[in-house]
Amino acid sequence: MPDQIKPHILVLDDDPFMLKLLQHVLSRVGYTDVTTQHDALAALDWIRGLPQPPDLILLDLNMPAMDGVEFVRHLVSLAFPGSLILISGEEVRMLQTVERLVQAHQITVLGHLQKPVQPELLSALLHTWQAPASTQQVAVQREYTLAELRAALDHDELMNYYHPIVSVATGALVGVETLVRWRHPQDGLVGPNHFIELAERHGLIDDLTRVVLNAALRQASAWQQNGLDLRMAINVSMDNLAALDFADFVANLATQLGLPPQRVILELTESRLMQSDQRGSLESLTRLRLKRFSLSIDDFGTGHSSLTRLHDLPFDELKIDQRFVHRAWADGTARAMYDASLGLARQLGLSVVAEGVEDQQDWNFVRRSGCPYAQGYFIAKPMQASALPAWLESWQARLHAALHAPVTPD
Numbered sequence: 001m002p003d004q005i006k007p008h009i010l011v012l013d014d015d016p017f018m019l020k021l022l023q024h025v026l027s028r029v030g031y032t033d034v035t036t037q038h039d040a041l042a043a044l045d046w047i048r049g050l051p052q053p054p055d056l057i058l059l060d061l062n063m064p065a066m067d068g069v070e071f072v073r074h075l076v077s078l079a080f081p082g083s084l085i086l087i088s089g090e091e092v093r094m095l096q097t098v099e100r101l102v103q104a105h106q107i108t109v110l111g112h113l114q115k116p117v118q119p120e121l122l123s124a125l126l127h128t129w130q131a132p133a134s135t136q137q138v139a140v141q142r143e144y145t146l147a148e149l150r151a152a153l154d155h156d157e158l159m160n161y162y163h164p165i166v167s168v169a170t171g172a173l174v175g176v177e178t179l180v181r182w183r184h185p186q187d188g189l190v191g192p193n194h195f196i197e198l199a200e201r202h203g204l205i206d207d208l209t210r211v212v213l214n215a216a217l218r219q220a221s222a223w224q225q226n227g228l229d230l231r232m233a234i235n236v237s238m239d240n241l242a243a244l245d246f247a248d249f250v251a252n253l254a255t256q257l258g259l260p261p262q263r264v265i266l267e268l269t270e271s272r273l274m275q276s277d278q279r280g281s282l283e284s285l286t287r288l289r290l291k292r293f294s295l296s297i298d299d300f301g302t303g304h305s306s307l308t309r310l311h312d313l314p315f316d317e318l319k320i321d322q323r324f325v326h327r328a329w330a331d332g333t334a335r336a337m338y339d340a341s342l343g344l345a346r347q348l349g350l351s352v353v354a355e356g357v358e359d360q361q362d363w364n365f366v367r368r369s370g371c372p373y374a375q376g377y378f379i380a381k382p383m384q385a386s387a388l389p390a391w392l393e394s395w396q397a398r399l400h401a402a403l404h405a406p407v408t409p410d
Helices: 016-028 040-048 068-077 092-104 119-126 146-154 196-201 205-225 246-257 278-290 306-312 332-348 360-369 385-404
Strands: 009-012 034-037 056-060 083-088 108-114 158-167 173-184 188-190 231-235 264-269 294-300 317-320 351-354
Touching: 009 016, 009 040, 016 034, 016 119, 034 040, 040 068, 056 068, 068 083, 068 092, 083 092, 083 119, 092 108, 092 332, 108 119, 146 196, 146 205, 158 205, 158 385, 173 205, 173 385, 196 205, 205 231, 205 246, 205 385, 231 294, 246 264, 246 278, 278 294, 317 332, 332 351, 332 360
Parallel strands: 009 034, 009 056, 056 083, 083 108, 173 231, 231 264, 264 294, 294 317, 317 351
Antiparallel strands: 158 173, 173 188
């Protein structure tokens, strides 16, 4: 764990024996700043009285007075900034459902454990906890206005972060995904989920996307001139494709900067594809492919008509959504979705990127599956362009261990 920072942990379980057992296991693996509570209401009162809430809560789902799901709802009202580990005797699919619910509330879930808790699995989840950093995105609790977003565009407050994508076979850096951030003058670094929908709703998405594209392709050109030839992926809204000149804008910009179109990937989120008017999008996407730009379907597996869209639209890359990659080695349902997506991509001749590679086990799993490319926090977090050389040096140092760790069969 970086800098040996250990979290302040709350263990909430109505079973006194389980509280003692978990506290003992935590102590044995070096976590001593632990508070135990056997009543959810009392735990909420305790949290409200703290100057700073606990960093991590080990939460039992099956409690008599207030179950874990209701407890999470109260945590949301308290704007809880920490992380959760879910614990229950329920079957795995129920735990997975609750985990997705918690994530929908924008609370970090490190994972889930079935009772009886296995100490080695708990220890592994604990080691994924990270202390909040000043450079992380802020947990925005308010909605922004159109005027604020217009001002952000006018004052150049949008900036690009870049998330590395590597070859699974060699570990070589092959490309980056562009992720826009808003450097808000009061709120700090704001993630795109807080302003992209606003831009789409009010017709500002075309201006926003062109700003992002312009900066991304200029960065790709600068890297290319310095001998770093990377594929540059940029997220595009379906609303952008409604503009008849969008394909020409992308092509002209790439030509101006001396970038081969094959090195530019336009990513479209699957869920948005399902809502689009196919006629307009098909024209723009087809023209982009004719100009030799790559098209990627992002978050694959989260939409409802993926096979139809893959048949109708000229995609050449598929990105498997992180919920089907992270911990798929231990999750039969996620593994089935992952295998189906990878197999489909191979049959269609599509390139594949596994998103959500968060730890060595995920990396081993993706290597074992034969997926060509990977992306995730095990490899790197999104970073500013200036941080890429230092990360690349550290990744090269980690590569031997990453590539030579034993990969056991399923």
